[in-house]
Amino acid sequence: MKKKLLLYGTFLRLRILMNFQYPTSYWLGFVGQIISYGATFCTIFIAVSSFGSLNGWTADEVLLLYAFELISYAIGAFFCFHPSTGLANNIRSGAFDASLTKPMNPFLFQILNYGQDAAYFSHFTLSLCVMIFALVRIGITPALGNIVAIILFILGASAIQGGFLVLCSVFSFKMVNENPIFTLFFESKNFLKYPISIYGSGLQVLLTFVLPLGFINFYPSQCLLSKESGVFHYQLGIITPLVGVAVFVVAYLLWMWRLRHYNSSGS
Amino acid sequence: MKTLLEFVKAGFKQRIIYRSSTLWGLVASTLTLFLQIRLWQVLLSSAILQDDRTLTDMVAFLVINALLASLTRCDAAGTLASLIGDGSISCSLTRPISLKKQVVCEQIGVNLHFVLFTVLLPAAVAIVIYGIQLPDVSYGLLFAFSALLGAVILFEIQYILGMVAFFLTTVWFASFYVSGFMKLFGATAIPLWYYPDWLANVCYCLPFRYITYEPILIFLEDAPNPLQTIGIQLLWIGALLFLEQLVWRRAERKLVVQGG
Numbered sequence: 001m002k003k004k005l006l007l008y009g010t011f012l013r014l015r016i017l018m019n020f021q022y023p024t025s026y027w028l029g030f031v032g033q034i035i036s037y038g039a040t041f042c043t044i045f046i047a048v049s050s051f052g053s054l055n056g057w058t059a060d061e062v063l064l065l066y067a068f069e070l071i072s073y074a075i076g077a078f079f080c081f082h083p084s085t086g087l088a089n090n091i092r093s094g095a096f097d098a099s100l101t102k103p104m105n106p107f108l109f110q111i112l113n114y115g116q117d118a119a120y121f122s123h124f125t126l127s128l129c130v131m132i133f134a135l136v137r138i139g140i141t142p143a144l145g146n147i148v149a150i151i152l153f154i155l156g157a158s159a160i161q162g163g164f165l166v167l168c169s170v171f172s173f174k175m176v177n178e179n180p181i182f183t184l185f186f187e188s189k190n191f192l193k194y195p196i197s198i199y200g201s202g203l204q205v206l207l208t209f210v211l212p213l214g215f216i217n218f219y220p221s222q223c224l225l226s227k228e229s230g231v232f233h234y235q236l237g238i239i240t241p242l243v244g245v246a247v248f249v250v251a252y253l254l255w256m257w258r259l260r261h262y263n264s265s266g267s
Numbered sequence: 268m269k270t271l272l273e274f275v276k277a278g279f280k281q282r283i284i285y286r287s288s289t290l291w292g293l294v295a296s297t298l299t300l301f302l303q304i305r306l307w308q309v310l311l312s313s314a315i316l317q318d319d320r321t322l323t324d325m326v327a328f329l330v331i332n333a334l335l336a337s338l339t340r341c342d343a344a345g346t347l348a349s350l351i352g353d354g355s356i357s358c359s360l361t362r363p364i365s366l367k368k369q370v371v372c373e374q375i376g377v378n379l380h381f382v383l384f385t386v387l388l389p390a391a392v393a394i395v396i397y398g399i400q401l402p403d404v405s406y407g408l409l410f411a412f413s414a415l416l417g418a419v420i421l422f423e424i425q426y427i428l429g430m431v432a433f434f435l436t437t438v439w440f441a442s443f444y445v446s447g448f449m450k451l452f453g454a455t456a457i458p459l460w461y462y463p464d465w466l467a468n469v470c471y472c473l474p475f476r477y478i479t480y481e482p483i484l485i486f487l488e489d490a491p492n493p494l495q496t497i498g499i500q501l502l503w504i505g506a507l508l509f510l511e512q513l514v515w516r517r518a519e520r521k522l523v524v525q526g527g
Contacts, residue, residue, distance in 0.1 A: 022435065047456075
């Protein structure tokens with residue numbers, strides 16, 4: 001175990017050092033991402049506050065919703081974005097074949113070697129600030145129970161985000177030139193900028209049981225605010241951490257199953 | 268001209284080979300458009316704001332916004348960075364047409380493919396379902412010219428940002444600045460008429476609203492003075508071309524080809 005932790009620490013240090021290889025670019029990127037996602041927060045706030053509320057959700061509550069989405073994406077993508085989106089390229093170039101010769105679990109190697117991207121610190125910082133701002137304005141007290149619940153919700157949602165990235169990458173074993181499933185996943189996440197209760201009940205069921213994206217932010221926020229909205233009871237959000245574990249485990253098993261049927265591209 | 272068309276064709280063909288990407292792109296853009304329409308349906312049904320805009324106005328805004336955003340899509344910054352990063356810029360610079368024209372023509376090809384196969388169908392369906400009125404001929408022509416100028420403004424901004432790669436080697440962050448400014452100051456996410464006055468005033472002083480928002484107002488026959496809008500767009504293009512020349516002169520001296 002100690003050896004594994006040491007190995008993890010070494011990979012982490014190397015990845016962070018890589019990010020800071022061009023410090024000016026890193027910090028310009030940090031500011032750029034804050035501007036880009038900050039603009040999204042601003043436009044959401046302007047739209048909802050112009051109309052007073054959105055299907056019973058105030059502008060602050062919608063900000064909280066999007067902050068949950070972004071903070072969980074920051075954590076999930078920190079580990080899984082590059083290993084997942086870069087898989088097709090690695091298969092094509094032959095780098096993936098080389099990684100299979102390493103004496104460790106190939107999935108873990110992908111995460112350690114290609115994940116841990118410090119670019120996501122900006123998403124995390126911004127969404128944490130907005131989340132605190134929204135929570136204070138809504139009047140959620142910083143009681144221990146609330147803090148623990150928020151942390152568990154974020155971890156569960158992060159596992160869902162990471163799990164979906166891994167699930168999308170499973171298609172890269174087949175589509176080695178370009179994997180369009182990622183585009184579909186990122187576009188589907190537009191559903192999460194606003195409460196899913198504004199959509200029809202069929203779509204809500206889909207986003208709850210088939211593609212459980214609703215557990216990334218809608219159900220956790222609903223549970224935290226004790227807010228009745230949508231088809232299901234607001235306490236459904238309690239199972240967010242379990243949904244997170246389930247999505248990630250399914251994604252991992254599918255990835256490993258696909259790996260067993262993997263044929264090299266020959267590069 | 269023939270050479271330029273070849274670059275447009277190359278950009279178009281680059282995308283045509285990815286058929287499944289095109290299909291899923293169509294699904295994604297349909298999803299995004301109808302999702303935005305649903306959002307505005309819910310917002311406009313709210314009784315708190317007494318707004319005289321109808322859902323048809325908003326759908327027209329969203330559809331034209333989607334079409335213009337696709338036509339004016341530009342990753343000049345990314346293209347330049349990749350040319351500089353892998354060294355192929357040395358090859359591009361030796362070609363008989365300028366680097367800028369090569370980048371523009373390829374981008375036009377990519378955008379035409381995107382509009383034709385990904386955005387046009389959902390846009391046409393929305394136009395029919397929501398009965399969006401097309402403008403009369405004079406406004407239509409002014410809109411087309413203004414949209415073209417908008418595309419030039421966006422390209423210039425992207426191209427100038429792309430040239431930062433000559434100094435920093437990498438500009439992966441450029442798209443974040445452009446998307447952030449376009450969203451907030453260009454009113455691509457929500458129309459400017461919902462903005463608080465102070466922010467709308469800030470937007471007047473920047474070029475971003477002249478990329479898609481002002482052309483859309485001309486399409487909706489809602490622009491108080493379309494000729495003035497076109498005049499301001501031309502002024503912005505002049506200013507950006509001047510800035511581009513300044514940066515290019517410095518960038519030429521900085522070019523480092525990293526092996527390639």
